[in-house]
Amino acid sequence: MLRTRRTFGKDFKARVVLKALKEKDTIEVLAKKYELRPNQISMWKTDAIRNLFAVFSAEKTVVAKNEIPSEKRNAQIGQLTLKNDFLKKSLG
Structure with a gap:
């Protein structure tokens, strides 16, 4: 019989x-419960721990790319405030 x-x-x-x-259950208990080999769970656990840092660094990279520098943001706020005030005076 060929195993797939x-x-x-x-x-x-x-x-x-x-x-x-x-760590509520040992790897051996989890292996029996999920019908896996303990070595497989250990490998998945090691991979997850190694890649955990990438998850947080990738998130910070996305935020950093989308974030506008504070000086530019403040300048934009000032310009929009002036335009808003001008429109209020001219329309009201």
């Missing part, structure tokens, strides 16, 4: 890794 490889989705992997990180 099982593939696991990212949601399943994340759920197993989170339980492994909480």
